[in-house]
Amino acid sequence: MIRHALIASVLAVSTMIAAPTAANAGDLSGKVRDAAAAPVAGAQVVITELGVSAITDAEGVYRFHGLDAGKYRIAVELADDVRQHASAQVPETGEATRNIFLYSSAALDHARSGINPVEALLAEALMAQAWEEASRMTAQAEGREERAVPEFAG
Incomplete structure (x- = not known):
């Protein structure tokens, strides 16, 4: 009887040692923002190879807990069936942050036609800024407001 209890205790302790704990898992979180840097609420963030997803909150924040360490491909899906991808490196312990900025539909259209989407995004921002300045x-x-001209000392 004592022998069986001792064997059961050894098995229980070895199972506890071998079992992964939450301290041996990494977390991944971040914010999803649109091309104008505004938070995107209600976007679905998916790690396809793990079959897990999270929905962004009102501030655009998503969070995954207890992931194995490694590099993952993240897909951000919006209600209009737009899907954009990013990658993230999850540590063995602690939390990794991967913020995601979504390209505008115009930048994506440029990318489909062979133009670099980053350049298209910058061109869009510059054009918007120029339009605002021209409107002003x-x-x-x-x-016929008078414009203040700065005085230069020299």
Whole structure:
């Protein structure tokens, strides 16, 4: 009887030692933002090879707990069937952060036609900035507001 209890105790202890614990798992989190850097709520973030997903909250935050260490491909899916990908490296312990900035539909259209989507995204931002500046200048000219000219000492 004592022999059986001793064997059962040894087996229980060896099982506890061999079992993975939460301390041996990594976490992955981040924010999903659109091309204008606004948080994207309600996007589905998927790690396909693991079959797990998370939905971003109102601030665009997603989180995965207890992942094995390694590199993963992440897919961000929006309601209009748009899917964009990123990769993330998960540590053995602790948390990795992988923020994801989504390309605009115009940048994706450029990418489909062979133009670098990063360059298209930058061109879009510059064009928007130029449009805002032109609109401001037009409003000033129509209102005939005087513009302050900086004085230069020299």
